[in-house]
Amino acid sequence: MNESFRDRPSAEGGLQAPTRHPLPWRSAEFWDRDALEAELYRVFDICHGCRRCVSLCHAFPTLFDLVDASPTMELDAVAKSDYAKVVEQCYLCDLCYQTKCPYVPPHEWNVDFPHLMLRAKAQAFRRGEVSAQHRRLTDTTRIGRLASIPVVAETVNAINRSPTMRKAVRAIMGVHPDARVPEYHHPTARRRLRKQAVDVHAQPAGPTRGRVALFVTCYGNHNMPQVVEDLVAVFRHNGISVRLLEREQCCGMPKLELGDLDCIERYAQTNLPVLAQAVREGWDITAPIPSCVLMFRQEIPLLFPESSDAQAVRAAIFDPFExxxxxxxxxLLNTEFKQPLGKVAYHAPCHQRVQNIGPKTRELLSLIPGTQIEGIERCSGHDGTYGVRDATYERAMKIARPVVSRIRQVQADHISSDCPMAGEHLAHGVDRARHAVHPISLLRRAYGI
Structure with a gap:
């Protein structure tokens, strides 16, 4: 029997703030399969002895079920080929690292479960073990550009509304026919905003400079251009200068979920010089999607720790409500609100929570008279492609069930989440005909602008 890592003497848990090590993805050991399996065994054994994260995603129940069903009820009897079943269920929300695990660095056990899962995904991707359907689904830039051509957008949206056609999409893209998928729009957000004048007035406040260069994002550009317009309107209403970046590529989060690190590097080579130049010219950065902010605030600096551009962007990017x-x-915030919002069931998405900025969206919306915020801090189960893929849709809806139940209990006037995909996933679970409203759109409505 292999020695259990838990049998070695060590302090229980840790009281120091978590720290993150750069991801050594260019090293030979990172790509060594035997080294990966040894590290998976080490970390899985620690997780088995702790089980604190069982209530998060399905990766941990999958691991613990494998252990409990084994002959010895220990990890040594679990086939290494079954480790992939655990990896498949992790969608890199990062909550285990940021909120649950007592053994993250600087603890000597040095457990970074999400980045270990990323390493396993990256190896599987390089071995060609990722389906063509999943590869297509994460190519958000190409899909968005094609689907936002006027006649194509109308056709794609019509297909997505047709139960019969959705079955064909299932075969091509691996999307579950019952999953809610986003609509595509023309003109895109970048086209709608490209001719707007930039207000050069700026008043610094705290860490903000009062001038924001907007990273529109793939989803914002193609799937929710109105929300991007709302963000610009709200910022300018608050005396903040806003301009679009000259060009942008996908932030890379969908490819991170896939384990395609080479593609993330290509995206970063496009994005970082443009973003860093904006920072050097005195602009802060923001984006309407929490995952994109997290990507530039955490994942890209950890993937490219040697990049001064990555570090500059990390220090200058903000969540909009932050x-x-x-x-x-x-x-300096304009608090002259004209419209109450009533009761809002507000879901705080995981990729925003792990940024450790506090509940800024809830705090701001609570300033609006005649508005009651019912905050919900629990995973929606969506997390990018996990909530729509044929292989994981049903489980994603199961993970969402407690949040959906809470929203129904609240009987809110609005369902809202900073992550529009999570918001729509939850609204879909509450009522197939209901839709979520982005918090920035609610804020614009409250301003009456």
């Missing part, structure tokens, strides 16, 4: 609350603290 930015506005910095302005509020300095007395």
């Amino acid at each position: 930015y506005l609350m910095h302005r509020h603290k300095a007395g």
